[in-house]
Structures are given as structure tokens and as C-alpha cells.
Amino acid sequence: MATDPAVVAGAKQIVQRCLGLSKGQNLLIFADSTTSELGSIIAEAAEELAIQSTIIFVPIPLQRRIPNELDLSLLAQGAAKEARAILTCVNPSPDCLPFRHRILETQWSARTRIGHMPGGNLKVLKLANVDFNKLIADCHCLEIVLARGRTLELVSTAHAGTAHHLKVDIGGWERLPVASDGVISEGVWGNVPSGETYIAPIEGSANGSVVINGSIPGLIIKRNEQIVLHFERGRLTYIEPDNPTAQYLQEKQIKQAMDKGDENWRNLAEIGIGLNPAVHRLTGNMLFDEKAAKTAHIALGSNTFMGGRVDSAIHCDMVIKAPTIIVDGKTLVHRGRLRFMESEWRESYTQVSLLESPLQAATSVARSGTEAVSQNHLLSRVLRPEPGRVSACFIGNDETSKLAHGLYGLLPRDSEWMEISDLFGSSNSDPDTVRRVLHLVWEYGLINYR
Structure with missing residues (x-):
């Protein structure tokens, strides 16, 4: 050995x-x-x-x-x-x-x-010889943001200092992310070793430009040979400048798809964020590079295996160093450094304003049919972003998730409607608390109201 x-x-x-x-x-x-x-x-x-x-x-x-x-x-x-x-x-x-x-x-x-x-x-x-507990926690912090978020903006910077902005729709529960933490459960698959969280953006939604300044498959990008990719309505429209990096990408990746008559190679298939601190330098091997901490990556081509709808002959990952990522107006990554704020994404029910909530006037609720699970008396929404991938997101912070577990457990399993007033006494919580917790359970898609 x-x-x-x-x-x-x-x-x-x-x-x-x-x-x-x-x-x-x-x-x-x-x-x-x-x-x-x-x-x-x-x-x-x-x-x-x-x-x-x-x-x-x-x-x-x-x-x-x-x-x-x-x-x-x-x-x-x-x-x-x-x-x-x-x-x-x-x-x-x-x-x-x-x-x-x-x-x-x-x-x-x-x-x-x-x-x-x-x-x-x-x-x-x-790469597998890391602090798995921290890696898992970081992957799942990003997972909840990408699951709940609706718009994502990726900001990258050219070596001359010019900022480029790429904006995409990530669905807000319509398209689910993958927390690839390298720990694989029964009946599922995952990259190993890992350390990234990624998502397939809604097809046709990407607009803007992005600087590829890290690596592409088989090539580490030199400082003066960065490329800029421009997207409209989810598809790559052109690459600039026509330098050795662009030529290498054309020959090694794009040409393979075009020779097969495949135009889906233009699809923006993925946006991901690397989190593994054991990747100390880029190598041109995407198994390493897309996991590197302080990087993001995009991919061209196929995304059917990650919950997307576009099939292509290629899936070409490309790495961006020191990115800034903003989701729904909140900074998630700043110049490559994770800026996750739990209070913004795993909020307390006490932060819910009933004046702005439809649950303030609702009279009945019912289970929506979306899969949920309770772990240690904490309610989670189950995520199945692609075949063979299963994860879960807690409903709010731990206190909120515990209250949600109690309320959700009182609702009929057959999705029959239940009067909200009946939950007041059964849950031993005051009416405002019940409605605030129900609001978050509804935001996670687990109940309907009327």
C-alpha cells in the first residue's frame, strides 16, 4: 500500500x-x-x-x-x-x-x-482526509440558501479589475440543489471525496457574463489568458477574447459536441460553490478543482443528472476564483469567503410579520403532499434533487423546527383540511405563535392554506 x-x-x-x-x-x-x-x-x-x-x-x-x-x-x-x-x-x-x-x-x-x-x-x-463535520455543515448551509432562493447573481472579476455579473433564476423550491458533502446514504450516489454544493439553474434564465479565471478541464488558466463567457436566455452566445484558453476549450470540449450535431452544449447547466479546504491549488482536473474552497464553478451542457432538463454530449465545468455570490439580495459568498448568516436563512418564527403573512387571515390548513420527515423532533422538508440523491432542510432554526414538528404532526395525513383554531389548544401554543410557525411551514411548501 x-x-x-x-x-x-x-x-x-x-x-x-x-x-x-x-x-x-x-x-x-x-x-x-x-x-x-x-x-x-x-x-x-x-x-x-x-x-x-x-x-x-x-x-x-x-x-x-x-x-x-x-x-x-x-x-x-x-x-x-x-x-x-x-x-x-x-x-x-x-x-x-x-x-x-x-x-x-x-x-x-x-x-x-x-x-x-x-x-x-x-x-x-x-481530499478525503478533512474535517468532515465542518465540511458537511458548510455544504448544507449553502443547500438551504439555494433551495429557498429565487435569484442568484454571480459576480466575477477580470484581472484588469472589471466586474462581470451573471444572473440566473434558481427556482425557489422549483429546482433543488445538491449538497455534495461526500457522505453517501443507502440507495443514492455522490461524488467522493467532495465538498461542494451546486444547482442546475432554470433553463433559459441566465443572462450576463462571467470571468473564467481558474481552470477548465485539462488546463490551468494563466492570469493573462482568462476568458469571459456571455449568456443570453440561458445559452452561451460568445466567448472573448480568442486566446489560447478559448481555443483549448473549443478544441477539447465544444468541438466534441458540435461534431455530434449537439447544440445543447451552449446551455448553462450548473452553478456550484467549492468548500473543500484540502484543495490547495488548481490542477485542471475538475474532480479536484470544482471542490476547491474560495471558488465557484459553472458548467456548460448536460444537467439531466442533477435535476435539470437539458441533455448534451458534454458537461464541462469551469472554475472561477474569488467569486461573490448574492442570493435574493443577500451576500452568501464574498470574494470567495463564505458569509452564510443563519438568521437570514434558518430564521426564528419570531421574525415572521403576521401583517405581511397570508396565514394571518387563513382559517384552515392541510398537508401539501410534499415529502417531510422528522428527525429528533425537528421537522424537515425532504429534498430529492435528482435520481439517487436525498437530503433534507430543517424548517427554520431548531426552536422553530421543533414547534413545526408538533403542529405538522397534528395535521391529517390524508391532506384533509383542519381548522387553524383547532391547533391552538392542541398545540399548547398561543394563536400568534401557531400562525407564525405555520407561515414558515407554508414557505417550505409543506402545507396549503385557505
Whole structure:
């Protein structure tokens, strides 16, 4: 096994913490010629933890043919169905994207956890050796903002000091974000190691420009070779200047889509925010770069695998250094530094003004049918942003979420209407408190009123 302690620790973190495996369980690793050493090290780490591992080597030429020309072998499919966890340690080439989707989007079993590591190498293992508790907390802070927010503005700055503004609609519950914290639950998939939160903006909504000053796939951008991307109605209209960076992007990414007659490559597919402090420098490998703390990234092309509606031959991430991100007029990130204010996004019911609330005059409420769950007597809205992804957002701060849990539990499960006045006595809360808490439960989409 590799002797670098950080590599060994990271490999074990992926097996135990990210994939949640324990003694006696089994792990299936898909690898190819670019990742054989990485796959072997992870397999050895698993064996040291008494976790059985199997590596299936899929040559890159074969990946290019799956699933359009042929499918995974029955032997590989059988192994995937039996595995408690699957890890895709394969190359990140755009023309192998359908192969990766074949593995990620198949529900092999209700309990299978799938870790995704396209372009992984030994350095990526060091990214897993971080303070997971802080990383998880930061990812989910951003998740609640992007879930509740309606408009997002990404501000980037060219080396000459010119500010560029890109504005998008993020839906306000209509389009859900992904908190990719690297900890994968049963029956879902996620990037490992991770440290980002991202969202697919509403199609057709992006307008403005953005400076790409960090990296694109395969290239670290030099200070004097930054590019500016211009968008109208959700689609890239032009890139300036025509410098080596723009030419590289055209040749390595855009041309692959255009050669297939794919015009959806122009779609603004994603906006994401990196949070992993273990990424100390950009490399041109998006598995690293899009996770880097103090960065944001956008992507062109496909977003169907993250809750979007556009399919494309490419998904091309591009990194922006020192961004400022504003959601609904509130600064979330300033020059790359997280500025999350809990009071703005996980507010107390005491902050609700009944004079401005429709719940002030409402007489009845009913469950909306939107999925909710209670954890430790705290009410959350369940988020399913894409196939195989499940998360949850607490309703307000802890005190509010606890009160919401009590009120929501009193409502009929069949979505029948209940008089609000009946909740006053049953909940042991005063009428104004009941209406304020109900207002937030309604804002999270869990109830209707009349």
C-alpha cells in the first residue's frame, strides 16, 4: 500500500466515512488504465478494514460503447447488484459520460451506495482526509440558501479589475440543489471525496457574463489568458477574447459536441460553490478543482443528472476564483469567503410579520403532499434533487423546527383540511405563535392554506 499517511488515511475515509462500509460488507470498484493504481490502493484499504473488495477493469474503448452500442457484461451487472457499495474510479473524458451515467443512474439495489470519482488519482485521496463535520455543515448551509432562493447573481472579476455579473433564476423550491458533502446514504450516489454544493439553474434564465479565471478541464488558466463567457436566455452566445484558453476549450470540449450535431452544449447547466479546504491549488482536473474552497464553478451542457432538463454530449465545468455570490439580495459568498448568516436563512418564527403573512387571515390548513420527515423532533422538508440523491432542510432554526414538528404532526395525513383554531389548544401554543410557525411551514411548501 502507498506509504504516504495522508493517502492511506484518505482511502480509509472514503471506504468507511464516505461509503459507510463496515466489517464484512463488500465493495465493487470500476477502474481503467488511468486509475488502476488508485483502485488498488482503495481496495487494499478496504481489505485492511475487513471489507471485501472486487475490481472490474473496463477499458476506455469499451466505455465509449456503453450503453449506446452494448451494455455492461452480465457478470459486471451481477457484481453490481450484489455489492453494498460501488466506486467508479474511471477517466473523466466526455465521450465516456454515457458509461458513467449507466452506472450512476441504475438502481442496483435499494441499499447500494455509489461513489463517483471520474479522473481520480492519488492526490484525490488527500481530499478525503478533512474535517468532515465542518465540511458537511458548510455544504448544507449553502443547500438551504439555494433551495429557498429565487435569484442568484454571480459576480466575477477580470484581472484588469472589471466586474462581470451573471444572473440566473434558481427556482425557489422549483429546482433543488445538491449538497455534495461526500457522505453517501443507502440507495443514492455522490461524488467522493467532495465538498461542494451546486444547482442546475432554470433553463433559459441566465443572462450576463462571467470571468473564467481558474481552470477548465485539462488546463490551468494563466492570469493573462482568462476568458469571459456571455449568456443570453440561458445559452452561451460568445466567448472573448480568442486566446489560447478559448481555443483549448473549443478544441477539447465544444468541438466534441458540435461534431455530434449537439447544440445543447451552449446551455448553462450548473452553478456550484467549492468548500473543500484540502484543495490547495488548481490542477485542471475538475474532480479536484470544482471542490476547491474560495471558488465557484459553472458548467456548460448536460444537467439531466442533477435535476435539470437539458441533455448534451458534454458537461464541462469551469472554475472561477474569488467569486461573490448574492442570493435574493443577500451576500452568501464574498470574494470567495463564505458569509452564510443563519438568521437570514434558518430564521426564528419570531421574525415572521403576521401583517405581511397570508396565514394571518387563513382559517384552515392541510398537508401539501410534499415529502417531510422528522428527525429528533425537528421537522424537515425532504429534498430529492435528482435520481439517487436525498437530503433534507430543517424548517427554520431548531426552536422553530421543533414547534413545526408538533403542529405538522397534528395535521391529517390524508391532506384533509383542519381548522387553524383547532391547533391552538392542541398545540399548547398561543394563536400568534401557531400562525407564525405555520407561515414558515407554508414557505417550505409543506402545507396549503385557505
